[in-house]
Amino acid sequence: MRTILTTALLLLLTLSAVNVVAAEKVKVYSVEKGAYIMSEKVEKSESEWRNILTAEQFHVLREEGTEPAFSGKYHDHHGEGVYACAGCGLDLFSSEAKYDSGTGWPSFTEPIDKANIGTKKDRRLFTVRTEVHCVRCGGHLGHVFEDGPEPTGLRYCLNSAALQFEPLE
Ligand code: FE
Numbered sequence: 001m002r003t004i005l006t007t008a009l010l011l012l013l014t015l016s017a018v019n020v021v022a023a024e025k026v027k028v029y030s031v032e033k034g035a036y037i038m039s040e041k042v043e044k045s046e047s048e049w050r051n052i053l054t055a056e057q058f059h060v061l062r063e064e065g066t067e068p069a070f071s072g073k074y075h076d077h078h079g080e081g082v083y084a085c086a087g088c089g090l091d092l093f094s095s096e097a098k099y100d101s102g103t104g105w106p107s108f109t110e111p112i113d114k115a116n117i118g119t120k121k122d123r124r125l126f127t128v129r130t131e132v133h134c135v136r137c138g139g140h141l142g143h144v145f146e147d148g149p150e151p152t153g154l155r156y157c158l159n160s161a162a163l164q165f166e167p168l169e
Contacts, residue, residue, distance in 0.1 A: 026135055029113035031082050031091045036115065042088040042137035053087065060161040061087045061139035064122075064131070069104030072160025077106065081167040083158075087139035092116055092163065093156065101148075101155055106163065108156040109148050119144065132156060 023040045030037045044052075049062050059065035069075075074083070083093040083106070093108045101107035111117045115135065122131040122143065129143045141162045148155030 056161045060159045064140040067159045074106040074160040083163040085134040086164045088137035090136045109152045
C-alpha cells in the first residue's frame with residue numbers, strides 16, 4: 001500500500017515538474033545572438049513583481065502607468081546600445097532608432113524586432129491609443145503613434161521606467 005502511495009506521489013511530482021518545464025514559449029530576436037530564439041514567457045505573481053521592481057517600475061510595467069514627462073532617466077539619454085525590458089531583460093529598442101521627440105519621453109521609430117513587442121487598443125483617456133508591451137513578460141512600455149519621423153512614420157513613446165539601457169561593449 002505504501003509503495004503504491006509513494007509511486008502515486010512521485011508520478012504527481014513528475015507531472016507537475018513537466019508542467020513547469022512546458023511554459024509557453026515565444027519567438028524573439030536576440031541582439032547578442034544576432035538571431036531569433038525561442039524564449040519562455042515570464043509570468044510572475046503581483047507580489048513577485050513587487051519584489052524585483054521599484055515602485056515606479058511596477059506602476060508603469062504592471063499597472064500601465066505613465067511617468068510624468070521629462071521625469072525619466074532616458075528621455076535625454078544618448079548612448080549607443082540596447083534598451084531592454086526593465087521587467088524581464090528582453091531586447092526591445094536600439095539607440096539607432098531613438099530620436100528626440102521633444103515630448104519628455106524616450107522615443108523611437110521602431111523596435112529592434114516586431115516579434116519582441118505586442119500591441120493592443122487602449123481606450124482610456126477618452127481616445128483610442130495603441131498600447132505597446134513586452135511580448136515576453138507582458139510589461140507595459142508606452143504607446144505608439146503615427147506622427148513619427150521617416151522612415152517608419154511611427155513614434156514609440158515609452159516610459160524610462162519600463163526600460164533598462166545596456167551600453168554596447
Ligand atoms: Fe519584459
